[in-house]
Amino acid sequence: MLKEIKHINLLKLKTQNNNGSTIVFPKNTLEVSKLLKLCNKRKIEVVPIGGNTNRVKGTFQTDKTKSILMSLKQMNKIKTIDEDNLIMTVEAGVTLERVQQKALSKAYLFPVHVASHKECNIGGNISTNVGGLQVLKYGNIENNINGLEIVLMDGTIINQLSILKKDNFGPKIWKLFCGSEGTYGIITQASLNLLPKKNYTYTYLIEISKFTALFKLFKQLRSKYFDQLTSYEVIFPEPVSILNQKYTKKFNIIVEFNSNENKSFNNDFEKFKVIKFEKNKIQSQIWPLRTKVVTQQAENSYLYKFDISLPLNNWSIFLNAVKIFHKDNASYEPYFFGHLGDGNLHCNYKINNSNQKKYQKLENSIYQLVIKLGGSIAAEHGLGYSKNHLIKKYKSREHFEILNKIKSLFDKDKLLNRNKLIKS
Numbered sequence: 001m002l003k004e005i006k007h008i009n010l011l012k013l014k015t016q017n018n019n020g021s022t023i024v025f026p027k028n029t030l031e032v033s034k035l036l037k038l039c040n041k042r043k044i045e046v047v048p049i050g051g052n053t054n055r056v057k058g059t060f061q062t063d064k065t066k067s068i069l070m071s072l073k074q075m076n077k078i079k080t081i082d083e084d085n086l087i088m089t090v091e092a093g094v095t096l097e098r099v100q101q102k103a104l105s106k107a108y109l110f111p112v113h114v115a116s117h118k119e120c121n122i123g124g125n126i127s128t129n130v131g132g133l134q135v136l137k138y139g140n141i142e143n144n145i146n147g148l149e150i151v152l153m154d155g156t157i158i159n160q161l162s163i164l165k166k167d168n169f170g171p172k173i174w175k176l177f178c179g180s181e182g183t184y185g186i187i188t189q190a191s192l193n194l195l196p197k198k199n200y201t202y203t204y205l206i207e208i209s210k211f212t213a214l215f216k217l218f219k220q221l222r223s224k225y226f227d228q229l230t231s232y233e234v235i236f237p238e239p240v241s242i243l244n245q246k247y248t249k250k251f252n253i254i255v256e257f258n259s260n261e262n263k264s265f266n267n268d269f270e271k272f273k274v275i276k277f278e279k280n281k282i283q284s285q286i287w288p289l290r291t292k293v294v295t296q297q298a299e300n301s302y303l304y305k306f307d308i309s310l311p312l313n314n315w316s317i318f319l320n321a322v323k324i325f326h327k328d329n330a331s332y333e334p335y336f337f338g339h340l341g342d343g344n345l346h347c348n349y350k351i352n353n354s355n356q357k358k359y360q361k362l363e364n365s366i367y368q369l370v371i372k373l374g375g376s377i378a379a380e381h382g383l384g385y386s387k388n389h390l391i392k393k394y395k396s397r398e399h400f401e402i403l404n405k406i407k408s409l410f411d412k413d414k415l416l417n418r419n420k421l422i423k424s
């Protein structure tokens with residue numbers, strides 16, 4: 001394949017996908033390196049693509065005549081499972097679901113989970129520093145990695161794969177690539193941390209009337225079951241009523257525990273209406289509801305997305321301020337849900353008779369409030385192309401400049417995933 005590439009114009013390289021983009025499928029790290037080196041020399045932009053499930057136009061090609069897509073789909077091997085050191089080493093094109101299943105088949109757990117797990121790839125997960133449904137207990141993916149192999153735009157291969165639990169022999173360069181959204185380098189392999197699998201999973205779907213009550217319940221459960229509480233997800237009344245087709249003014253909460261004990265948590269929920277309970281359910285009926293909340297947004301025209309995290313105690317202040325905003329601005333319809341246990345909610349909107357001015361008003365109001373309350377305006381989905389203006393606007397000048405310097409160090413001509421994360 002590479003021999004061939006050297007002699008042809010890369011922009012004509014097979015395979016074309018159906019919308020006219022050129023896409024390459026390297027089969028190993030060396031091929032990635034040679035392709036990047038060649039593109040670097042010819043000033044061809046490269047857009048890495050995994051499962052393409054990101055929410056921020058992270059794989060958008062601004063100009064298809066100047067750029068190629070690079071998919072690591074053919075680099076999908078699970079290379080080793082080191083049971084002495086509890087590390088699984090995989091190629092970046094393997095899906096998250098396959099990693100999870102492989103771990104479980106050996107009685108281990110890879111504890112990162114998102115609703116898009118069947119499609120998304122480990123490389124995409126790491127580049128977005130994916131959060132998901134179990135961050136409360138296990139953290140984002142960066143907390144579950146022990147090393148990476150990365151290829152820079154000039155073809156340099158950095159191999160920091162590792163099975164060592166302790167290693168301070170210089171800083172861990174690979175950490176910089178977690179959440180870099182494909183702008184610093186292509187992730188080709190990863191050493192993933194495994195945990196022993198837990199015996200039981202308990203999942204509850206609960207209805208609660210007041211936000212203050214669900215917040216109180218969370219704090220009670222966290223102090224009682226800190227080691228077992230893995231998810232505390234909330235769906236606000238609006239998505240609940242839209243998806244259920246029958247009006248309800250209640251919040252739905254999904255609470256999940258992982259434990260080695262065969263026990264009951266029912267007493268903890270006796271003050272609330274438990275809509276459904278599942279124990280060790282492989283085909284859960286609760287979690288698909290949560291996925292539906294995400295996948296039905298576009299169909300219901302909730303297109304304006306704010307991915308926010310706040311210190312937990314500031315959510316009530318935020319929601320009160322939002323209520324006041326809605327009173328004065330009737331054309332904004334909220335659709336809120338998310339990972340309350342992690343302090344992260346997706347505060348999404350439909351805007352009736354939408355226009356740029358109305359959107360800008362909403363964006364300014366929400367972001368300024370979040371910053372004032374000490375939060376983040378890009379909690380887990382990153383910035384991609386959709387939000388590439390935000391770092392310059394909301395982070396300090398020093399922060400912005402250092403990010404640009406790092407980018408220049410790894411990719412001086414800004415060819416890798418151009419205009420993502422920060423506008424070039």
Ligand SMILES: Cc1cc2nc3c(=O)[nH]c(=O)nc-3n(C[C@H](O)[C@H](O)[C@H](O)COP(=O)(O)OP(=O)(O)OC[C@H]3O[C@@H](n4cnc5c(N)ncnc54)[C@H](O)[C@@H]3O)c2cc1C
Pocket residue numbers: 047048049050051052053054055058059072092114115116119120121122123124125126127128129130131132133181182183185186187188291294295380381384417420
């Ligand atoms: C139903 C649904 C639910 C979701 N829930 C969550 C959630 O709870 N939490 C959350 O954080 N996200 C969530 N997401 C978003 C998404 O699944 C994650 O961002 C995921 O990590 C993206 O992985 P991917 O393989 O699809 O990457 P892609 O979308 O293909 O790419 C994402 C970014 O990474 C870059 N990239 C891809 N592969 C590589 C590589 N090998 N090397 C370097 N850069 C690369 C791309 O250029 C792009 O910028 C959800 C999405 C859907 C559709």
